[in-house]
Amino acid sequence: MGLRTPLFQTHVDLGARMVDFGGWDMPVNYGSQIEEHHAVRRDAGMFDVSHMCVIDLKGAKVRTFLERLLANDVAKLRIPGKALYSCMLLESGGIIDDLIVYYLSEQWFRLVVNAGTRDKDLAWIRKHAASDGVEVNERRDLAMIAVQGPNARAKAGALLPAPDRARALALDTFFGAELTRLFAGRTGYTGEDGFELMIPAVEAADWWSRLRGAGVACCGLGARDTLRLEAGMNLYGSDMDESTTPLESGLTWTVAFERKERAFFGRAALEAQQAAGVARKLVGLVLEERGVLRSHQNVVVAGIGEGITTSGTYAPTLERSIALARVPRATGTRVQVDIRGKLLPARVVRPPFVRNGKSLLTP
Amino acid sequence: MSNIPSDLKFSKSHEWVRVSPEGIAEIGISDHAQGALGDLVFVEVPESGRRVSVGDACAVVESVKAASDVYAPVSGEVLEGNPALTETPELINQDPYGAGWLMRVRMSNSAELDSLLDGKAYEDLLTSDSH
Numbered sequence: 001m002g003l004r005t006p007l008f009q010t011h012v013d014l015g016a017r018m019v020d021f022g023g024w025d026m027p028v029n030y031g032s033q034i035e036e037h038h039a040v041r042r043d044a045g046m047f048d049v050s051h052m053c054v055i056d057l058k059g060a061k062v063r064t065f066l067e068r069l070l071a072n073d074v075a076k077l078r079i080p081g082k083a084l085y086s087c088m089l090l091e092s093g094g095i096i097d098d099l100i101v102y103y104l105s106e107q108w109f110r111l112v113v114n115a116g117t118r119d120k121d122l123a124w125i126r127k128h129a130a131s132d133g134v135e136v137n138e139r140r141d142l143a144m145i146a147v148q149g150p151n152a153r154a155k156a157g158a159l160l161p162a163p164d165r166a167r168a169l170a171l172d173t174f175f176g177a178e179l180t181r182l183f184a185g186r187t188g189y190t191g192e193d194g195f196e197l198m199i200p201a202v203e204a205a206d207w208w209s210r211l212r213g214a215g216v217a218c219c220g221l222g223a224r225d226t227l228r229l230e231a232g233m234n235l236y237g238s239d240m241d242e243s244t245t246p247l248e249s250g251l252t253w254t255v256a257f258e259r260k261e262r263a264f265f266g267r268a269a270l271e272a273q274q275a276a277g278v279a280r281k282l283v284g285l286v287l288e289e290r291g292v293l294r295s296h297q298n299v300v301v302a303g304i305g306e307g308i309t310t311s312g313t314y315a316p317t318l319e320r321s322i323a324l325a326r327v328p329r330a331t332g333t334r335v336q337v338d339i340r341g342k343l344l345p346a347r348v349v350r351p352p353f354v355r356n357g358k359s360l361l362t363p
Numbered sequence: 364m365s366n367i368p369s370d371l372k373f374s375k376s377h378e379w380v381r382v383s384p385e386g387i388a389e390i391g392i393s394d395h396a397q398g399a400l401g402d403l404v405f406v407e408v409p410e411s412g413r414r415v416s417v418g419d420a421c422a423v424v425e426s427v428k429a430a431s432d433v434y435a436p437v438s439g440e441v442l443e444g445n446p447a448l449t450e451t452p453e454l455i456n457q458d459p460y461g462a463g464w465l466m467r468v469r470m471s472n473s474a475e476l477d478s479l480l481d482g483k484a485y486e487d488l489l490t491s492d493s494h
Contacts, residue, residue: 017398032456033427034402222401222427290405292425314404314427340430 001025002297005050006143006204014218022116024051026071026221028149033222037316040227041357044149044156045219046211047252051115054139054198055125061132062109066101068264069128071246074257081175083187088196089266093273094242095249097121098234100187101282102176110176110183112144112196114236114256128265139310142183147216148194148227150357151188155196155214159207163357167194189224191231191354229322230315232351238295239282239310240323247273248326250282250351282350285309285323286361291339293323293346298338301331318359324351365489368460372476373485374436379460385452386473388437392424395489399451400426403452408444408466415441415468417475424455436463437475439468446449 002025016027029036039045057065066074072086085335088096097117102110104338107254118138125135147156157169166177167328171177176185176226182199187237199207212218225235232250247255249271255270256262287293291356293312299305307327315322323346327335336343355362371379375397381389397403405425415421415435422444424432444466447454455463469475480488 017401029401032402032453034404034453226427292404292427292430316427 001109003051005048007048007050007203007208010205011048016218016220016336019221021113021221024115026051027218029220030218030221032170033220033226034316036217036219037226038342039217040149040219040223041317041354042149043217044147044152044194045206045216045217045223046152047219047221047224048143048208049196050143050170051105051202051206052144053058053113053115053118053121054142054144055111055113055122056137056139057084057109057111057125057129057134058137059132059134059193060107060108060267062134062196065129065134066109069125070101071255071264071266073259073262074101074103075259076108077101079175080104081171081177083174083176083185087251088124089264089270090142091265091269092243093247093266093269095236095240095244095251096124096242098240098251098254099238100185102185104176105177111263112156114257115220116237123259139198141201142198142203144196144198145204145207145211146188146190146194146196147211148188148192150193152192152194152216154348155216156211157213158195159210159214171338189231189233190227191233191352192357199263225311225314226316229311229313229324230317230352230354232324232353234282234324235311245270245273247278248280248282250324271309280307280326281329282310282326282351283331284349285325285335285337286349287321287323287337288345288347288352291321291344293321293337293339295323297323299325299327299339299346300336300343300352301327302334302336304328304330307331307335315353317357318361319355339358365393365398366460367394367482367489368482368485369482371460372436372479372481374434374479375488375490376434378433378436380436380476380479381460382470382473386470387442388439388468388470389464390433390436390468391459392433394459396431396492397456397459397463400431401423401428402426403455406448406452406455406465408448409441411439411441411443415439424452433465435468435480437468437470438472439470442467442469
C-alpha cells in the first residue's frame with residue numbers, strides 16, 4: 001500500500017484506475033485519458049495534486065533566505081500574492097527541484113514543491129533556513145485540487161461564497177490569495193487557465209464532489225502528462241535532475257543573473273558553464289510518422305552526435321507524437337529517433353507545442 | 364471485473380478467439396487487456412496472406428502509455444486485418460470483442476483451440492494475477 005491523499009477513496013469509488021506514482025497510490029485515469037485531456041483543453045477538468053508539498057516560510061528574513069536559496073530572484077515579487085517559477089540548485093548547478101513560490105507578505109512566503117522530492121527538499125530548506133531564523137512549516141493539513149481549462153475559473157468560482165468569488169476571479173495570472181476557507185492560485189501545469197486550490201484536507205472530498213456537480217471532469221495523471229508536455233512544461237526527474245543544470249534543461253529563462261551581488265546556490269557553477277559554452281540543450285521533437293516517442297530513446301543527429309529523449313507521448317490535441325530531448329548544442333531542425341530498433345525522422349521545434357488550446361505547429 | 368464473453372477462448376497473453384463453423388478464427392485482445400493498456404492510438408495488423416504460427420508476434424497495439432505485441436493464439440493464414448483500426452484504433456477500447464477485432468485467420472490446426480482457456484479459466488487467471 002502506498003501513500004494516500006485525502007481523495008484516495010473518492011478516486012476508488014469513482015472507478016479510477018490506480019497506479020503507484022513515486023510511492024503514492026494515484027489515479028492514472030477514470031476511463032479514457034484522451035477524453036480527460038480534451039475536457040481540459042475545451043472545458044474544465046480537475047486533478048488531485050495533494051501529493052505535492054506545500055511549505056510555509058515565515059520570519060523577518062524570509063526574503064533574504066530565498067534570495068540565496070532560489071535561482072530565480074524573489075525581488076520580482078513586490079505585489080502581495082504574486083508567484084514565481086524557479087529552480088532550487090545544488091552548488092554544482094544541478095537541479096534539486098523546480099517549484100512555485102508565492103509572496104504573501106514580507107514575513108510569509110509559500111512554496112509548492114514536487115511530491116517525489118519532498119523529503120530531500122525539506123531537508124535542504126531546513127538546513128539553510130536555520131542561519132536566517134526562518135520558520136519552515138510543512139502543511140500536511142492541506143489538500144490540493146488543480147482545476148484547469150477555459151471554463152475552470154468560472155465553474156470553481158461559482159462554488160465560492162460571494163466575497164471570495166470576487167477576489168478569486170480578480171486574480172491575475174500567476175497570483176494567489178488566501179481566501180476565507182481556502183487558498184487559490186491562478187497557476188497550473190496544463191497550459192490552460194485555471195486555479196490550484198489549497199484546501200483543508202478534511203474538506204477535500206466535499207470540494208471534489210461539488211466541483212463534479214459543477215461540471216468539472218475528473219482527470220488523472222495520464223492526462224496530466226499529455227497536457228503538460230503539449231504545454232512544453234518540464235517534469236522533474238524526467239527532463240531534469242541533479243545531474244543537469246537549468247541551462248541545459250530549457251530553463252535559462254528562470255535563472256536571474258541580473259543582480260550581480262546576489263549569491264544564490266549554484267550561481268558560480270552556472271556562470272562557469274556559460275563561460276565554457278553550454279554543451280547540450282533541451283529541445284522539442286515532433287514525430288513525422290505514425291508511432292509514439294517515449295523517454296530514454298536514442299536521438300541521432302547526423303554529423304553532430306547523439307542525444308536522448310527525456311519525455312515523450314502521443315499528444316491528443318496535436319494527434320501526433322511529441323517529446324522533449326537533450327541534444328548537442330549544434331543540433332539543427334531534423335533528427336532521427338530510435339524507436340524499438342527503427343530510426344524514424346523527427347522535427348526539432350521550440351516548445352510549447354500548444355497554446356490557448358490550439359496547435360502551434362506549422363504543418 | 365472486466366467483461367469475459369462465455370463463447371470465446373482465451374490465451375494467457377490476453378488474446379481471444381471466436382471460431383466460425385467454417386474454421387475461421389476471429390482474434391482480438393480482451394477487455395482486461397484494453398483497460399490495462401489505456402487509450403489506443405496506433406494499431407498494426409498483419410497483411411492478408413501472411414502465415415502465422417501459434418505464439419508469433421503478429422500485431423502491435425500502441426497506447427499512450429506503451430506499445431504491446433499481440434501473439435497469435437492459433438496458427439494459420441491471415442485472411443484480413445481489421446481495416447477500421449487504422450483510422451479508429453479506439454474501437455478496441457470501446458468494443459474489444461466486437462468492432463475492435465484485430466484479424467481473421469484460417470486455422471491450420473483446430474486442435475490448438477484445446478490449449479486455450481475457456482471464459483471461466485481466463486477469469487480465474489485474472490483473479491489470481493490481480494493485486
